Amino acid sequence: MSSSNPDITGVILVGGQSRRMGTDKAFLDLDGRPLIERALEVCREVCGTVLLVGNRPERFGAYALPMVADIYPGSSLGGLYTGLSHAITPAIFAIPCDIPFPNAAIMQYLISRRDDYDAVVPITAHGAEPLFAVYAKACLEPMRQMLETGNVRINDLYSHVRTRYVEKAELNALDPSGTSFLNLNTPDDYERARGK
């Protein structure tokens, strides 16, 4: 796989319950393609390796990708921790499976802001976007401590690692449609995305 960042693993989070949607979000069809394939496409473009993290490998066999089960099941923080643990690269780019318009240019930009930081996290109108962010191996131990104590609020991680927040204004030019961080949680969200 040729990519501009061989030292980054794209970690696609495909766990969770999809309770609000009522059907596995990874396989929601948008313009003839399931969401998972959109995430996969940008990961292949930007990252050296791709890893799926979730607990239903039988659903993803067709993609012939490495897939690992959550070490700490039950939270997206557990998914991040699992992806970062298994990655053989020094850092990962985490991406959820429920964003219909993942933006490779934004991924590239966030990766380019790594410098000496352990986490690079975009800020949008909705606050931090911890599931579309860069994490270095230095995040593993603080993540593990949070998981061991039952704290799964990813935003609490950032005070324990060197975090670079990337403000919305920095990203606007890369996101003219303003849809890059849209995520689909409910059937209504899905209907709206189909209209875009």
Ligand SMILES: Nc1nc2c(ncn2[C@@H]2O[C@H](COP(=O)(O)OP(=O)(O)OP(=O)(O)O)[C@@H](O)[C@H]2O)c(=O)[nH]1
């Ligand atoms: N590996 C892993 N991924 C998760 C887990 N929980 C959520 N995710 C992923 O994180 C992203 C955001 O998920 P959410 O919308 O917060 O949760 P969800 O369980 O998918 O949906 P709800 O049941 O409606 O809350 C999606 O890509 C999910 O696949 C988890 O426990 N493990």
